[in-house]
Amino acid sequence: MISDIVGVRRADESITQPASFILRNVTKRYGEISALAGVDVVAASGRMTGLLGPNGAGKSTLMAIAAGVLESTSGDVVKAPGLSVGYLPQQDNVYPMLTARENLRFVARAQGLPRRGIGPAVDEALAGVHLHDRADERASTFSGGMRRRLGFAAALIGDPAVLLLDEPTAGVDPQARALLLDLVRAQVERGKAVLYSTHLLAEIESYADDLYVLHKGAVLAHENVPDLLRSYARRTIFVTVDGDAAPLCAVLRLEPDTTVTAAPRTAGVERVRVTTSADRAYAVGRILSAAAFTASRVVDVESLEPNLESVFLSITGREVRD
């Protein structure tokens, strides 16, 4: 169900910006299969809200419900009255037999833009995605990246306050991805609320302000990105030991919330992998103390900073999905 609210309201205390678009307790069932199980998501103005999840997590279903394309089984899509929403579906979504301009004119007409405003709106959208010089060519002649940009331009028609972007960079080359991400960021800076779905961790890490981790139809984590890294990331430290590392491993395994694995000895040294939620200084200190205690000869300690990938794997597990 999609309903309107007067003004904006906060649905989630961890979001500090005013909410523009709220998905509240949304469920979607296909017979016995539950695609979404009570999902709450808030997209705030001037922020890019990432929706991260493995394949089959329910991201596209949630996006389609937010766009009004799918009906939820229960729950609400709450938005301010008159709030316009631009939607970029996951796959290519342009008419190959129409030119870029005709594609956008169709969307502009269908969105109900005034007749006189259609031409300028289309020109502006084409210029915004750097396709103004190809405006009168059929979309069938475009590369994948150009079609994606055209689809993005279609989502921008009518200058919507909320942008729902479902894997906008899927299947595009690195240059096109960088351009699309810059365009998205520019929209955020203009005050748009952007809900951005992806399974590419680097995009979220670099561009998103807030993050929802979706897994098997449920939100497993929701925080801003730095907080999430602090909360969930596990630091990985590689310790190289000259000689037998077994005594050191035995002592380190006594540390709380620590996992220790040792690789087979090669060239007289053993490489020990320690993963821990402790901060770097504390963890390295404990490793060196344990080495001194066991008289292990540590020749190298390498600490890897936690990143979103480790957060993601930590939250969703390492199971391979279809």
Place this chain on the structure above:
Amino acid sequence: MAAERSSGAIRKLTAFDAVFRKELLINRRDPLLLIMMFAVPVVLIAFLTGAVGGAFGTGQPPAYVSAGPVDPALAHRLGAPQRLVSENEARQEVANGDIAVALVTDDAGHRTVIADPATPIVLSPFLAALDSQPPAVITPSGASYLSNSSPYAQTLPGFVMFHAFFGAAHAAQALHRERNWGTWNRLLSLPIGKFSLLVGKLLPIALMAMAQGLLLIGLGSLILGVPINNPGMFIVANVLIGLCLGAVGAAVAAIASNDLQVPQFNNLLVLLGGAVGGAMVPSVALPGWAQTIAPVFPQYWAMQMLQDTMTRSASMEKLLLDTGVLAVFTTVIFGIGFRCMRWERFRHA
């Protein structure tokens, strides 16, 4: 509240207009539809009419009704008449297409055959079986049969209508292509509603089918000398046929899982319904079982209505029956398409 409703209606209308124009533009750029609906029937009418004009006769005298005394020897050659009727009833039955031939014998034993000008291929075996001096053959309006009948009376409406229904496959594929292009969910996100969306997608092809029928049969009528005795109802017939094939397009799109399945399902309907419905061969010349099942196909009623408004001079009651049945077919088939449409399938497997 009223203002909101009005604004919502205007938005829907605007979105409908956008979908309709977009479909017209895409269809204009797709020559396949134009070839199938316009070029192919013209070729078939030009080259196959000679063959169809007499090649499909069974050689057996057709069923007939008789007005006046029945000569037992004649009944032996022709078979017993289906009914004994008055001369006026005989004329009306032939005019309505209920029977192809009526034999009228006056008190002096002079025979007249009343024959349906739309079904010339059954006349020859009937006349041959009379085994007498050829009688004067007239149309239900009393005009000379030979100067008013033409094989084009069958092939012109038959082939045009037959190919119009191929347009249903194009309509169904237009719906499936939205999934292939990834634009199905964009359409669903428009402020238009599913019903208007479906109508907006199908209406351009329905209009093209209407134009096809009016243009090809209209021009063919002028060039080939096939009369259109009831132009008003002839237009109604073509409008209904256009709407009906649009509805068939919706149903085929709903039944088919993807665009590759569309022609298979549609061909089944077009070929079976077209053949049994009398588009290729007059249904009165088909075997009894085929004549029995013919009315379950919309093409049968489409063909009836076209011939009733063209070479026949069917009564208004008969034309209203044709109209009503075609309208019911259109509504029910569209309803099936709308209800069974896989709206939430955004892309093909």
